[in-house]
Amino acid sequence: MPDDMTIPVGDGFDQMARDAVYRAMFTRRDVRSYFTSEAVDDEALARLLLAAHHAPSVGFMQPWNFIVIRGTARREQVRDLFLAAREQELPAIEEERRALYRKLKLEGICESALNICITCDRRRSQGSPLGRWHNPEMDLYSTVCAVQNFWLAARAEGVGVGWVSIIEARALKDLLSIPEHVTPVAYLCVGRVSEFAPKPDLETHGWGRRLPLPELIMSETFCGQGEVPLKSTIARLKVATCEKSGKPLI
Amino acid sequence: MPDDMTIPVGDGFDQMARDAVYRAMFTRRDVRSYFTSEAVDDEALARLLLAAHHAPSVGFMQPWNFIVIRGTARREQVRDLFLAAREQELPAIEEERRALYRKLKLEGICESALNICITCDRRRSQGSPLGRWHNPEMDLYSTVCAVQNFWLAARAEGVGVGWVSIIEARALKDLLSIPEHVTPVAYLCVGRVSEFAPKPDLETHGWGRRLPLPELIMSETFCGQGEVPLKSTIARLKVATCEKSGKPLI
Known part of the structure; x- marks a missing residue:
């Protein structure tokens, strides 16, 4: 697109505002390195959580909860769950990629300022599950929308977020006392960062391409x-x- | 927060840019009404799809596809699927809410400028399912992140998006010739709108509260x-x- 292209204004977002939204999306990263020791203050964290809370949700059920995890000992336990899960996943990776897989930095659980587990309460709309009769997974999808809002808001705040998916859900539920009817959707490492990488790490390391x-x-x-x-x-x-x-x- | 509060600048997002990101989130709506007859031009649609394509994805697998549906006859068929699904869902709704449920506008399939079905190819990372050994649903979650990026970008462009979840996935797959290993994640109504409602419709109509x-x-x-x-x-x-x-x- 030529640099001089202008986007017609619609409903109050001028070009600068629109560029800001795209910028958050195109420069958002799944952060595993670059976490600094700086704290994430409650003002910023409150804004990120409000952004998450304003995600769309099926039947306006707002099925999410946010567990804020700061304690060192518990985070070390979660990191141990990750390390065990990584070893279990390794055989599923194509043989020629295993060396690269082992080298990849796939979490920042202890290095980040704090962790947040975003969960989905599968029962919150019990009685009137609007939009979930045919697609019961819609509440999980709503929760993912909250995760993505949190992530984009974090990018705009200069806060890095990494989603750790290599973890055994059953073990995580036990560790965080999550009830049976609640599903942990995303385990996030959250912290101030020294930089955001220009490209996704997996692209930089040759795992995949856009x-x-x-x-x-x-x-x-x-x-x-x-x-x-x-x-x-x-x-x-x-x-x-x-x-x-x-x-x-x- | 006092109006004079300033947010410290971090990594290049000044306060106006940050406000723009939050504004997209807080004023995004699940749009079912207010669609105008105006077209969504390819320039804008291309930007929305690029935004979606820059969502995070587990193992950088980018599992999404985007089916653009403009034809009137096919959209009428999808709307018929919705109408049938709504009747099936009705008994699942609490009795005292059924009259309200019937009155709610729950889709804009034919009134919007176009429809987009965002799908997830469950096999795209076959061979090296990084991050999906323990949580195979991570590819679906990645696709939802793409949906949310699309939605927020649309808000910044003045384009309304409505997610139709009251639809039978099997019937939709047949109608759109979606292969077995591909899951339709979101069926979206997309179009220019005359306005964005100040609150979610379900809040306005008393279905739920924030x-x-x-x-x-x-x-x-x-x-x-x-x-x-x-x-x-x-x-x-x-x-x-x-x-x-x-x-x-x-």
Whole structure:
């Protein structure tokens, strides 16, 4: 997209405001390194939690809870769960990638300022499960929307967030006394960081590459060809990879 | 929060940029009404899809596809699926709420400019399912993050998005020729709108209310008391309910 392109103003978001939203998205990172020893003050953390709490939720059920974990001993126990889970996962990884897998930094549980476990109470809308009769997993999806709001708000605050998915849910539930009907959706490492990497770590280390978006777009049905003008438009857009360029992001 | 509160600058987001991010979150709505007949141009749609494509994904697998549905006949078929699903869901709703449920506007499938079905290819990282050995649903969660990015970007562009969850997944897969190993995660109505409602529709119609966030925060474990200063800070913050106030949102 040419740098001089202007986006028409709609409902009060001027171009600077829109760029800010895109910037949070395009420069958000799943942070595992770069955590500093600086605290995350309650003012900032409160804003992040409010952002999460304003996620969409099916039937307005707001199924989330937020467990704030600061204690060192408990975090070491969670890190041990991660280490055990990583060893269990290793055989599932293609053999030629195992050496790389072992080298990857996949969590910052103890190095970050605090951890947050975002959970989903599967029973909160019991009685009137609007939108969940056919798709009971919609409450989990709502909770993920809260996670993503938290993550993007954190990026705008200069706070790094890393989602640890290599962990055994049953063991985590026991450790955090999470009741049976509550599902831990995301275990997050949260802290001030010295920098945000210009690219995802897994891209930098050669684990994967960003897929070409036009190839992921279908028209009318899953195998449908079409949407040629849309795909051409996407191919023209340039997403800035450097957050410090100060230029429009797309 | 007092209007004169300033947020310390971190990693390049000044207060205006941060406010823009929060504004997208706090004024985002699940839109079912207010769709206008105006088209969503390919430039805007391309930006929304790029935003979605820059969501986090477990193992950088990027499991999503985007089916763009514009055809009237197919959309009428999807709307029929919704109508059938709504009748099936009705008995699951508490009896005293059924009249309200019937009155609620729960989709804008045909009135919106276009529909997008965001799907998750469960096999895309086959061979090296980093982060999915213990939690195989992580790819679905990644796809939900893409949905939320799309939604927030749309808000910043003045585009309304409504997530239709009252639909039978099996029937939707058949209608859109979605292969067995691909899960439809979100069926979205997308279009320009005349306005964004100041509150969620379900709140306005008395279906539910916004829960008090401090009550959803736990300390160290699920039932853990504590985090009193954080909860007090949250209670002090005021989220603007009117998007047109022009004042800081929190």
